[in-house]
Amino acid sequence: MAEKPNAKERGKCGRGLPLTPFARDRIRRDGLQAHCRECVARYSAAHCRRRRAEPGREDRPGRGYGLTRAECDQVTASQGGVRRVCLSAVPAHVDHCHETGRVRGVLCFSCNAALGQFKDQPDVMRRAAAYVEGNAWKPTLVAPGVYQLPS
CATH class of the missing domain: 3.40.1800.10 (His-Me finger endonucleases)
Known part of the structure; x- marks a missing residue:
């Protein structure tokens, strides 16, 4: 049986990190998300800012x-x-x-x-x-x- 790795390479920034910064994901083969929590948070914050800045978003409540x-x-x-x-x-x-x-x-x-x-x-x-x-x-x-x- 293969031994589990104790580090994983981040997808967004490419640095090798220990497994603890990665959230669990049962669907993936290694059981961890592809991106660390820091990269996911950074992407989510940027995505929210982009959505809020869409033209006309606040002007159209209905x-x-x-x-x-x-x-x-x-x-x-x-x-x-x-x-x-x-x-x-x-x-x-x-x-x-x-x-x-x-x-x-x-x-x-x-x-x-x-x-x-x-x-x-x-x-x-x-x-x-x-x-x-x-x-x-x-x-x-x-x-x-x-x-x-x-x-």
């Missing part, structure tokens, strides 16, 4: 929905400058209907994600609200002596 910055600001102004669901701070995420693709408004990340998790189903949201209010499992009187449990 870029996936064809909205310009001015249109997003107009929607925000029509909402009174606050988030429609939680009514706090400045909204930053465009909300849309998943069936029609129509933009409904601008929300905070948390409210937008919550609507998505509830799959835009009002009955599910009502049950969630009833659950939070503490009356989700109280039976409803349908007829004399007949109760219905919420489903």
Whole structure:
């Protein structure tokens, strides 16, 4: 059986290093990533800087929905400058209907994600609200002596 090497050559800078600066990678034959942690961090930081510097990136908050910055600001102004669901701070995420693709408004990340998790189903949201209010499992009187449990 071959003995494992105690050093590895870096891919980006080409220096020989001990194995400790390399992260594990089960897919690779030697069990280590091709590049040391330092090179990976340097590449990631440069990649993030390049992405942030893309022209028009900050000017298009609703870029996936064809909205310009001015249109997003107009929607925000029509909402009174606050988030429609939680009514706090400045909204930053465009909300849309998943069936029609129509933009409904601008929300905070948390409210937008919550609507998505509830799959835009009002009955599910009502049950969630009833659950939070503490009356989700109280039976409803349908007829004399007949109760219905919420489903």
